[in-house]
Amino acid sequence: MTQTTTELTGTSAPLEKVPLESYVPPARPSLIGLSREELTEKLGDIGVAPAQRKMRVQQLWHWMYVRGAQDFETMTSISKDMRKELEQHFTVDRPEVVAEQISSDGTRKWLLRLPSGDKLERAHEVECVYIPETDRGTLCVSSQVGCTLNCSFCHTGTQRLVRNLTSGEIVGQIMVARDRLNDWIDRETPNGNRLVTNIVMMGMGEPLYNFEAVRDALLIVADNEGIGISRRRITLSTSGVVPNIKRTGEEIGVMLAISLHAVRDELRNELVPLNRKYPIAELLQACRDYPGASNARRITFEYVMLKGVNDSLDDAKLLVKLLKGIPAKINLIPFNPWPGTAYECSDWERIEKFSEYIFNAGYSSPVRTPRGRDILAACGQLKSETEKLSARERQALRAMAMTD
Numbered sequence: 580m581t582q583t584t585t586e587l588t589g590t591s592a593p594l595e596k597v598p599l600e601s602y603v604p605p606a607r608p609s610l611i612g613l614s615r616e617e618l619t620e621k622l623g624d625i626g627v628a629p630a631q632r633k634m635r636v637q638q639l640w641h642w643m644y645v646r647g648a649q650d651f652e653t654m655t656s657i658s659k660d661m662r663k664e665l666e667q668h669f670t671v672d673r674p675e676v677v678a679e680q681i682s683s684d685g686t687r688k689w690l691l692r693l694p695s696g697d698k699l700e701r702a703h704e705v706e707c708v709y710i711p712e713t714d715r716g717t718l719c720v721s722s723q724v725g726c727t728l729n730c731s732f733c734h735t736g737t738q739r740l741v742r743n744l745t746s747g748e749i750v751g752q753i754m755v756a757r758d759r760l761n762d763w764i765d766r767e768t769p770n771g772n773r774l775v776t777n778i779v780m781m782g783m784g785e786p787l788y789n790f791e792a793v794r795d796a797l798l799i800v801a802d803n804e805g806i807g808i809s810r811r812r813i814t815l816s817t818s819g820v821v822p823n824i825k826r827t828g829e830e831i832g833v834m835l836a837i838s839l840h841a842v843r844d845e846l847r848n849e850l851v852p853l854n855r856k857y858p859i860a861e862l863l864q865a866c867r868d869y870p871g872a873s874n875a876r877r878i879t880f881e882y883v884m885l886k887g888v889n890d891s892l893d894d895a896k897l898l899v900k901l902l903k904g905i906p907a908k909i910n911l912i913p914f915n916p917w918p919g920t921a922y923e924c925s926d927w928e929r930i931e932k933f934s935e936y937i938f939n940a941g942y943s944s945p946v947r948t949p950r951g952r953d954i955l956a957a958c959g960q961l962k963s964e965t966e967k968l969s970a971r972e973r974q975a976l977r978a979m980a981m982t983d
Contacts, residue, residue, distance in 0.1 A: 594852050595727050595788075596740040600703075605696040609672040611643060611754060612747025612796060625668050627661075635661070637804075643671055644805030647754065647763035673751035676759065677704060685711045691755060693724070693748055703741055705783050707752040709760070709775070715812075716760075717777040720752045722793050723784025728818055730851050732840070732883055734917040735783050743789040749796035753778065753806060778808055780815040781836070787820035787827065794831050801833070810834070816881065821857040821865045828870030835869055836879040836910075837862065841889050842897040850889070859901065866905050874906045877943075883912045884925035884933070895933045899940040908943035 610618060618636045627635055638657050642648040648671060651662045674691035681687050687709040692702045708719040724741035726733075753775065757763055762774040778800060780786040786793045797813055800806045815827055816836040827835060839859075841847035847854040854862075866878050880902065884890050898909070911934055914924040925933075930946055937944035 593729055594856055596725075596729070598740050598742045600742045602742060602745055603696045605670075605672075605694050607668060607670050609670045609694070609747050609751070610639065611671055611673055612745060612750045612799065614795060614799070615640065621669070625664060640802075640805055644799070644802070644807075645764050647757055649673075649758070673754040673758070674705070674748060676755060679759070687759075689755060689759070691752065693744075705744065705748075705752075707756065707782060709756055711774070715776045716774045717779055718753060718756050718775050719779050719782045720749060721782030721784055722749060722780055722786040722789045726783055727785045727788045728851070728853055730818065730838070730840075732850055732885060732914065732920070732922050734920070737919075738783070740784075743792060744784070746792045746795040746799070749792060750799050750806075752782075753800060776808070776812060778813045779836075780813075785818055785820065786815050787817045787823040790823050790826065794826075797831050797833060811876070814879065816879075818851050818853050819857050819862045820853070821861055824862075824865040824869060828872075832871060834876065834879070835866070835872070836881055837866060839880045839898075840883050840885075842894050842901055846889060850885075863901060863905065866907075872906050877906045877908050880907055880909045881912060882909055883914050884930050885914050886923040886925045886929075888922065890925040890929050890933055892932065892936060895936040899937060899942065902942070908945075909937055911937075911944060911946045913946065 610621065613621065615636050618639060619632045622632045622635055623629070635657070638654065642654040642656075646653075648654055650671065651657070651665045651669075654662060657665075672694055674693050676689050677692045678690040679687060689707045689709075690704055691707055692704050695702060703724045705721040705724055707721060710717045710719065721744065723743050725738040726735045727740050728736055730736040756775050760774045778797075780793060780797075793815070797815070800808050801810050801813060810831075810833045813833040814836050815831070815833050816838060817824065817827075818838045824835070827833070838851065839847075839862075840850050841854075842859070844854060844858050847859060866872070869878060872878055880898075882889070882898070902909075911930060913930060914922055916922075916924065934944045934946055
């Protein structure tokens with residue numbers, strides 16, 4: 580018999596959390612994450628002549644996003660006087676690496692501290708994960724400090740929602756990854772390939788509840804004159820914020836992933852409480868209407884495999900029926916355990932049968948290989964667990980990060 584979350588935990592999760600805080604910029608804000616128009620405005624604020632602003636913006640854009648400059652002094656194509664003026668007012672800071680953990684499979688997880696102008700508050704931290712593969716390097720990026728939602732199977736969902744990230748803090752995670760991996764224009768490798776090739780908005784937070792900042796950040800990431808990661812290599816994952824799904828296609832144009840995890844409203848209401856606001860039929864209609872969706876640009880449906888909860892053959896049959904007419908692929912995700920969870924991962928034989936049925940129905944149904952489980956970096960495990968380490972352990976991890 581299928582168990583519901585209420586039966587497993589004795590509780591029914593609320594739909595959404597309210598942010599506890601707002602972003603407070605540092606005295607000298609970072610230029611990372613600003614659009615060209617915003618950079619132009621900032622230069623005007625410090626007295627740069629209108630005739631020079633476009634050129635200066637192009638110079639800054641190149642140094643920040645092509646060469647990965649970490650300070651103004653290294654921007655040698657900009658005059659010394661201009662560099663000094665920029666240094667007085669701004670930085671090109673990105674989040675600080677507090678700790679780095681490396682999994683036995685090569686996955687890296689960074690605990691990142693966000694700069695803030697609020698000296699009275701403890702610095703906020705998020706996690707970012709890099710997953711190396713033979714044909715790509717995927718960076719899993721966070722959009723919120725904590726998470727808006729309360730998905731019962733997800734470790735991140737048990738964390739409070741502190742605040743939304745800014746565009747600069749989102750782009751900054753990619754900058755940090757390229758810094759740590761030496762992945763800028765001057766990197767020398769035998770084949771010249773980048774290490775960070777794919778971006779997935781699947782870290783901490785619900786991206787579509789921070790839409791504007793996520794949009795602005797991803798447009799910078801996809802800019803051909805900067806970081807230059809193709810929109811086809813950027814995937815935004817949502818638990819189903821229906822009103823912003825269409826906007827994602829129209830205003831960002833990246834690949835879409837849906838955290839589905841159940842095929843019946845009764846169960847999905849428990850696993851993904853947001854379903855009570857936007858039920859399955861409404862969510863799937865938004866997917867059918869997603870701008871740009873086609874067989875060449877399929878929507879990914881993520882489905883975590885929970886033992887005795889959502890892994891029956893009847894579930895597989897209904898999943899195929901629900902997705903009819905949607906250009907789709909289904910990622911089956913073996914449940915990644917975390918401390919205190921009431922769930923277990925489905926048996927491997929059950930996962931294989933589920934996948935086989937979907938595949939025979941004409942859908943790609945890869946089973947996602949768990950990565951980084953030993954450092955709590957796998958899907959659904961992010962929760963800034965490093966915060967629970969002792970001061971001595973945190974200091975040791977930070978020292979390791981600084982020496983790499």
